[in-house]
Amino acid sequence: MIAPEIPTKTVERLSRYRRIVRERSDGGAISLFSYELAKLAGGSAAQVRRDLMAIGCSGSPIYGYKIDTLVEAIGLAIDGATEQRMVLVGLGHLGAALVDFVERYCPKLVIFAAFDIDPSKIGRVHHGVRVYSVESIGQIVAEQQIRIAILAVPGEAAQAVADGLVAAGVHGILNFAPSVIRTPINVYVEQTEITATLEKVAYFARHYGAQQKQRKER
Amino acid sequence: MIAPEIPTKTVERLSRYRRIVRERSDGGAISLFSYELAKLAGGSAAQVRRDLMAIGCSGSPIYGYKIDTLVEAIGLAIDGATEQRMVLVGLGHLGAALVDFVERYCPKLVIFAAFDIDPSKIGRVHHGVRVYSVESIGQIVAEQQIRIAILAVPGEAAQAVADGLVAAGVHGILNFAPSVIRTPINVYVEQTEITATLEKVAYFARHYGAQQKQRKER
DNA sequence: TTCACGCTGTGAAAAAGTTAACAAAGTCCA
DNA sequence: TGGACTTTGTTAACTTTTTCACAGCGTGAA
Numbered sequence: 001m002i003a004p005e006i007p008t009k010t011v012e013r014l015s016r017y018r019r020i021v022r023e024r025s026d027g028g029a030i031s032l033f034s035y036e037l038a039k040l041a042g043g044s045a046a047q048v049r050r051d052l053m054a055i056g057c058s059g060s061p062i063y064g065y066k067i068d069t070l071v072e073a074i075g076l077a078i079d080g081a082t083e084q085r086m087v088l089v090g091l092g093h094l095g096a097a098l099v100d101f102v103e104r105y106c107p108k109l110v111i112f113a114a115f116d117i118d119p120s121k122i123g124r125v126h127h128g129v130r131v132y133s134v135e136s137i138g139q140i141v142a143e144q145q146i147r148i149a150i151l152a153v154p155g156e157a158a159q160a161v162a163d164g165l166v167a168a169g170v171h172g173i174l175n176f177a178p179s180v181i182r183t184p185i186n187v188y189v190e191q192t193e194i195t196a197t198l199e200k201v202a203y204f205a206r207h208y209g210a211q212q213k214q215r216k217e218r
Numbered sequence: 219m220i221a222p223e224i225p226t227k228t229v230e231r232l233s234r235y236r237r238i239v240r241e242r243s244d245g246g247a248i249s250l251f252s253y254e255l256a257k258l259a260g261g262s263a264a265q266v267r268r269d270l271m272a273i274g275c276s277g278s279p280i281y282g283y284k285i286d287t288l289v290e291a292i293g294l295a296i297d298g299a300t301e302q303r304m305v306l307v308g309l310g311h312l313g314a315a316l317v318d319f320v321e322r323y324c325p326k327l328v329i330f331a332a333f334d335i336d337p338s339k340i341g342r343v344h345h346g347v348r349v350y351s352v353e354s355i356g357q358i359v360a361e362q363q364i365r366i367a368i369l370a371v372p373g374e375a376a377q378a379v380a381d382g383l384v385a386a387g388v389h390g391i392l393n394f395a396p397s398v399i400r401t402p403i404n405v406y407v408e409q410t411e412i413t414a415t416l417e418k419v420a421y422f423a424r425h426y427g428a429q430q431k432q433r434k435e436r
Numbered sequence: 437t438t439c440a441c442g443c444t445g446t447g448a449a450a451a452a453g454t455t456a457a458c459a460a461a462g463t464c465c466a
Numbered sequence: 467t468g469g470a471c472t473t474t475g476t477t478a479a480c481t482t483t484t485t486c487a488c489a490g491c492g493t494g495a496a
Contacts, residue, residue: 172423
């Protein structure tokens, strides 16, 4: 299989589907229909089928989609062959929350190391993750050939840290800092705008008469 | 002015623009051009102009957009007339981080109260926010006529909490829990999928040869 | 065997979002 | 004064994403 080139939005939804069907599987289910998954994930049945089609996953008109086949296919499509190691920069409240998230919900992702400037945190181990000084970012990332980094630092520090990460060989950055970072074009950056998300919810909550987003499930 | 009905994506970007131009304004700038804002925000100049057009904000070919006009126009478009009060459910690491975020970057949003099940937190004040027992959610939300809620609870608890919030009159929910919640159609729900975002970055970092998303800013 | 049923897979249409491109307008400089 | 320059406001083209709609296919009932 070459590069399937899955659309951005589909990748996101596949991840959600996987989480949902895993839960379903714990409940004893063997298979489900597209409309069931759509209801659980908040989308339309056609979209579910199309997303699954994109990764070459097919179901039967009788049983729907087999859950274990589905989990496997999603894994094949979006996970790497091996587990992927990441580093986390900034172990404040947000960083700590992220460590828990990854540990709990992302079995194929591992936070290999965390970095902070607070001397009282450096050298300690938080949830199985060792904390280093930010000064050693370059060295550790390069040595360990880490390709993915999570930024949970204050906005002012984000660009400098990002520069160091890129220089050390990182290809993907998930940035939670409220400031847009600039990188070479071959680095994938996902900018998580918590502020913007909050303000968006406030806006649409005020305009709640006119729904967008809300799927017509039910 | 009636309901301007601004597109979802535009609302998000406007929020980002505002944050950026505010910073710029601290730096002494009076006005900027669309291409400058585009570069700072990671988009195209045409998009910036289109977004600003959507809120009836106009600039001059000579100065570009005046920063204070811009901030005011964005505020008029996406903020309410008065500051909006929210409640936060779940004061773990993530919740604590969110309190800081709102305080620091969202001057028009106030977290009025937080709720948790941990007795050691209840009754205390965290960053100016008083923590109550989750049992009092309904009462406080209804009494104070809170319309927006942030969910930072474990996935298992999300649906039950959401039901209570909706019953108490909430119109908008920002859900950080990794489980999709169901609500009546007149409630706006924003599902923040941290897990999915992480996996997406991992996926695209691996496929970094083929860029999407990355704007061609230099 | 034959029919009706319900769901999948998928092309085609529609909608949403983004980029390109250009007329209009103000300023500067000669 | 007039022409070159720069950037806005906006329309049109284009791309991406979502929805519609229906043929095809096992199954189970008759």
